[in-house]
Amino acid sequence: MSITPFATNADYIQTELAWLTARTCRLHAQHELREAEQEVDVRGTRLGRRHRPVAAEEARRQVEVHRAEEKLLRSEIDARLKVTRQAGVVVGLDSLCAEHGLNDNERLALLTATVPCLGEGLTQRVLGKLDSYIVSSPSVEMLILLTEAESVGDRLAVRAMFASSEVRLVRCGLVAMDFFNKEASPADLPGAQFSLTASTFNKIVGGE
Numbered sequence: 153m154s155i156t157p158f159a160t161n162a163d164y165i166q167t168e169l170a171w172l173t174a175r176t177c178r179l180h181a182q183h184e185l186r187e188a189e190q191e192v193d194v195r196g197t198r199l200g201r202r203h204r205p206v207a208a209e210e211a212r213r214q215v216e217v218h219r220a221e222e223k224l225l226r227s228e229i230d231a232r233l234k235v236t237r238q239a240g241v242v243v244g245l246d247s248l249c250a251e252h253g254l255n256d257n258e259r260l261a262l263l264t265a266t267v268p269c270l271g272e273g274l275t276q277r278v279l280g281k282l283d284s285y286i287v288s289s290p291s292v293e294m295l296i297l298l299t300e301a302e303s304v305g306d307r308l309a310v311r312a313m314f315a316s317s318e319v320r321l322v323r324c325g326l327v328a329m330d331f332f333n334k335e336a337s338p339a340d341l342p343g344a345q346f347s348l349t350a351s352t353f354n355k356i357v358g359g360e
Contacts, residue, residue, distance in 0.1 A: 155231050155232055155234075155235050156232060156235075157232060157235045157236035157238075157239045157241055158232055158233070158236045158241065158243060159241075160358070161243060161244045161245075161356065161357050161358035162357065162358075164232075164233075164236075164243050164244075164245070165245075165263075165266065165356070165357065167225070167228070167229050167232070168229060168245075168263055169267065169274070169278055170225055171222060171225040171226055171229060172263065172264070172267070172278055172279075172298075173277065173278045174218050174221040174222040174225055175218075175222050175298065176278065176279060176280075176281040176282050176298070177214075177218040177221075177281055178215060178218035178219050178221075178222050179281070179282065179297060179298070179300075180281035180282065181211055181214035181215040181217075181218055182215050184207075184211040184214070185208065185211035185212055185214075185215055187211075188207040188208035188211045189208055233246070244355045244356040244357060244358045245259065245262060245263065245356050247355065248262065248326070248352065248355055248356065249262075252320060252324050252326065253320075254320070254321075257295070257299050257309070257310060257313060258313060258320065258321055260295065260298060260299065261290075261295055261313065261321065261327070261346070262321075262326065262327070262348065262352065262356065264279070264290045264294065264295065264298060265289065265290055265327060265346060265347055265348045266348060266353065266356055266357075267279055267290075268288050268289055268290070268347070269348060269353050279294070282294055282297055282298070288345070288347070289345035289346060289347040290345065290346065291342065291343055291344060291345050291346075292310065292311065292313075292314050292341055292342050292343070292344050292345075292346070293342040293343060295310055295313075296310050296311075296342065311341055311342070314329065314331070314341065314344060314346060315341065316332065317332045321346070325349055325351065325352070326348070326349060326352045327346045327347060327348060327349065327352065328346070328347050328348075328349050329344060329345070329346045329347075330344075330345075331344035331345075
């Protein structure tokens with residue numbers, strides 16, 4: 153089967169948001185599985201180790217379903233991106249990343265921050281599994297979850313992307329944060345929100 157290049161930025165963003173939705177659903181299912189397994193441990197102590205509540209089995213199934221969907225979508229997107237680049241078609245997010253030397257986590261930050269720009273309903277569908285209250289901007293904590301930063305080093309790497317007004321995303325005018333306009337402790341940074349600047353959004357969607 154032939155691989156179709158992305159014809160427009162909207163076409164590309166649509167597929168990326170499908171992948172992002174699958175990822176947030178998988179992360180949510182993993183959280184549900186951890187809680188269900190804790191319940192299994194509690195009940196197992198009382199009822200025997202062979203006790204397995206239905207909730208745990210269903211959560212485990214959901215994790216695998218969303219993991220498979222996420223992996224398939226990522227593979228398809230990467231393949232289409234490859235032929236798109238070979239065809240000389242410029243994708244807005246690609247262009248921004250190349251221009252500013254952004255890494256994968258910074259690219260994910262821009263993609264995530266694009267979602268609220270497209271409306272509250274879409275935001276709830278794509279990101280609501282991680283934060284049911286999100287209506288305007290993602291937080292640093294959400295990006296920590298999306299990047300699956302588990303170790304202290306990985307968490308510090310995500311924090312470093314937003315740690316001061318001199319970091320690349322802020323210095324280059326790609327995202328805006330009000331975190332630096334007030335006195336705050338290091339413990340406040342995970343809850344800090346970031347949003348796309350108008351020029352960044354326009355470059356990502358290509359004025360469409």
